[in-house]
Amino acid sequence: MQIQGSLQNWEGKMAGIPNAHYYRSFAHAARCIVREEGYRGLFTGFGSTIGRDIPFAGLLIVFYEGLAKAVKSGKDPTNAKEFAITGFEDLVLGGLAGGSSAFLTTPLDIIKTRLQVQGSSKRYKGWCDAMTSIWKDDGFMGFWKGSLPRVIWYLPACAVTFMSWQALRNVFIKRTTDQEMNSSSLESSLDSLPTVVHSSQAR
Numbered sequence: 001m002q003i004q005g006s007l008q009n010w011e012g013k014m015a016g017i018p019n020a021h022y023y024r025s026f027a028h029a030a031r032c033i034v035r036e037e038g039y040r041g042l043f044t045g046f047g048s049t050i051g052r053d054i055p056f057a058g059l060l061i062v063f064y065e066g067l068a069k070a071v072k073s074g075k076d077p078t079n080a081k082e083f084a085i086t087g088f089e090d091l092v093l094g095g096l097a098g099g100s101s102a103f104l105t106t107p108l109d110i111i112k113t114r115l116q117v118q119g120s121s122k123r124y125k126g127w128c129d130a131m132t133s134i135w136k137d138d139g140f141m142g143f144w145k146g147s148l149p150r151v152i153w154y155l156p157a158c159a160v161t162f163m164s165w166q167a168l169r170n171v172f173i174k175r176t177t178d179q180e181m182n183s184s185s186l187e188s189s190l191d192s193l194p195t196v197v198h199s200s201q202a203r
Contacts, residue, residue, distance in 0.1 A: 001023050001026070001029055003117055004022060004023060007022055010022050030042065044115075044116055045112055045113075045115045045116035048108075048111060048112035048115045048116070048127065049112055051108060051112070051127070052105055052108040052109050052111075052112045055105055055108060056101050056102070056105045056108075059097075059100070059101040059104060059105065060097050060098060060101040060158065061097075063096070063097035063100050063101060064093055064094060064097040064162060067093045067096060067097060068085055068089075068093055071085065071089055071093065072085070085166065087163050087166065087167060090159075090162045090163040090165075090166045090167075091159045091160070091162070091163040092159070093162065094158045094159040094160070094161060094162025094163060095155045095156065095158060095159030096155075097158060097162070098154040098155055098157060098158020098159065098161075099151045099154060099155035099158070101154070101158075102147075102150045102151050102153070102154035102155070103147055103150070103151050106143065106144055106146065106147040106150055107143035107144065109146075109150060110134065110142070110143055110144075110145060110146070111127060111130045111131060111134070114130050114133075114134065115127075115130055
C-alpha cells in the first residue's frame with residue numbers, strides 16, 4: 001500500500017497493464033494477495049525480514065546498554081536513586097540506540113524490500129542475487145538509499161519504547177517489592193500469634 005502511492009499516481013503508471021488493481025484498504029490488499037498468490041504470498045520476504053530484524057534487535061540492545069553504562073559511569077553508585085537512569089535519559093538513549101541500529105542495518109532493509117516488491121519483470125534468485133543486482137545498478141550507495149527516513153522512523157519509536165518499558169518496569173518492581181514486604185510482615189504477625197495465644201491461656 002505504501003509503494004503504490006496515490007490513486008491518481010497509480011492510474012498514470014499502471015494504465016493498460018492487465019490485472020493491475022489499486023489496494024483500497026488493508027483488508028482489500030490481503031484478499032488480493034491471497035487470491036493471486038495464495039497464503040504464502042502474505043509471507044513473501046519473511047526470511048529476509050528475519051535476517052534484517054535479528055541484527056537490528058541485537059545492535060539496539062548492545063547500543064542501549066553501552067550508552068546506559070556510559071551514563072551511569074558518571075553517577076554515584078552508592079546513591080540508588082541518583083544512579084538509576086531517568087525517564088528523559090531513557091528517551092535520549094533509546095533514540096540514539098534505535099537511530100544508530102536503523103542506519104547500520106539499512107543495507108539489509110534494502111535487500112529485504114527489493115525481494116518483497118519484485119515483480120514479474122524483475123526477479124531475484126535470492127539474497128546474493130539481490131545484492132549483486134543492487135551493486136551493479138547503484139553501486140555502494142545503493143545499499144544506503146532511504147537511510148535517513150529509516151533513522152527518522154526508528155529514532156522516536158525506540159526512544160518512546162525504551163522510556164515506556166523502563167517506566168513500566170519500575171512500576172512492576174515497586175509493586176512486587178511492596179507485596180513482598182506486606183507478605184513478610186504478615187508472616188511475622190502469624191509467627192507471633194501462637195505465643196500470644198499461649199500467654200493468654202496461661203493467664
